[in-house]
Amino acid sequence: MGRIVLEVKDFSFKYRQTKRKALKKISFQVEEGSFLCIIGSNGSGKSTLCNALVGLIPHYFAGKMSGQVIVDGVSTEESTIAELSPKIGLVFQNPFNQLSYTAGTVAEELAYGLGNRGIPREQMAEKVDYVSKLMRIDHILSKNPLELSGGQVQRVAFGSAFIMEPEILVLDECTTQLDPSGSEEIFDIVKDLNKKGITVIMVDHDMERVARCADKILVLDQGEAAAIDEPKKIFGNPEIVKRGIGVPDYVKLSQALKEKHYTEREIEITEGPTIEMVKEVLKI
Numbered sequence: 001m002g003r004i005v006l007e008v009k010d011f012s013f014k015y016r017q018t019k020r021k022a023l024k025k026i027s028f029q030v031e032e033g034s035f036l037c038i039i040g041s042n043g044s045g046k047s048t049l050c051n052a053l054v055g056l057i058p059h060y061f062a063g064k065m066s067g068q069v070i071v072d073g074v075s076t077e078e079s080t081i082a083e084l085s086p087k088i089g090l091v092f093q094n095p096f097n098q099l100s101y102t103a104g105t106v107a108e109e110l111a112y113g114l115g116n117r118g119i120p121r122e123q124m125a126e127k128v129d130y131v132s133k134l135m136r137i138d139h140i141l142s143k144n145p146l147e148l149s150g151g152q153v154q155r156v157a158f159g160s161a162f163i164m165e166p167e168i169l170v171l172d173e174c175t176t177q178l179d180p181s182g183s184e185e186i187f188d189i190v191k192d193l194n195k196k197g198i199t200v201i202m203v204d205h206d207m208e209r210v211a212r213c214a215d216k217i218l219v220l221d222q223g224e225a226a227a228i229d230e231p232k233k234i235f236g237n238p239e240i241v242k243r244g245i246g247v248p249d250y251v252k253l254s255q256a257l258k259e260k261h262y263t264e265r266e267i268e269i270t271e272g273p274t275i276e277m278v279k280e281v282l283k284i
């Protein structure tokens with residue numbers, strides 16, 4: 001087992017304005033360099049958990065919390081957001097929430113966090129150049145961030161989180177404004193970053209993608225952690241699948257085949273990670 005970079009211990013949170021707890025006694029650990037996907041139906045607490053992981057809870061959102069989130073050995077409650085930012089960064093679900101609203105250009109927007117960290121100008125320019133090329137926004141560096149399309153803002157939002165080079169990147173449904181090919185492009189970047197050693201925690205509704213990317217999946221259900229396990233265990237477990245989460249097509253396929261009593265010998269299976277999951281569902 002690898003080094004634990006993030007630990008959530010018995011964590012509960014209730015927003016000040018609501019009666020119901022948004023998160024209830026959540027506990028899990030994340031290994032360095034792994035890829036955790038968080039899934040669950042609307043309102044199950046996914047964004048709240050993201051806010052807690054990066055310290056926005058308790059430092060920004062008012063409410064009642066108990067338990068702990070420990071990032072790289074340090075409790076988020078006892079650190080400031082600025083102290084946490086080299087360790088863990090969030091790409092917001094709504095990319096407009098990521099904008100500083102003080103930068104006049106995309107280049108300034110990307111450099112905003114670096115400026116706060118006191119990075120020298122020359123180094124800043126190099127980082128802006130690298131990240132803008134990676135995110136394919138180098139052609140809009142001189143534009144006003146408020147005049148961009150939703151998809152462009154999403155790329156800028158991602159770039160401004162990534163430019164801070166956090167050890168853990170938390171992505172809360174970060175491609176909702178992008179078309180399918182733009183979305184896949186961002187996920188390819190995310191997978192690449194993960195291969196280079198960055199720990200990724202990603203909220204996503206696309207179960208095919210979740211099954212493809214995740215080392216582990218955390219299922220949230222009405223603020224509770226219903227399960228945390230490998231994709232094939234999650235999608236192969238009918239009890240978990242009942243909890244309002246979508247199911248990848250190959251799981252539906254393997255379940256249909258199972259009902260018709262097909263066996264492995266009768267199905268011509270090509271290679272790929274999903275085959276393991278088909279087998280898990282078929283128990284073959």
Ligand SMILES: Nc1ncnc2c1ncn2[C@@H]1O[C@H](COP(=O)(O)OP(=O)(O)OP(=O)(O)O)[C@@H](O)[C@H]1O
Nearest residue numbers: 015017018022040041042043044045046047048049
């Ligand atoms: N800023 C807030 N103030 C008060 N209550 C909030 C706030 N954000 C979320 N909640 C409440 O917390 C609960 C969990 O919401 P959350 O947004 O974390 O769920 P989610 O799983 O991310 O949903 P979705 O899939 O729709 O994004 C909901 O009952 C929601 O109304």
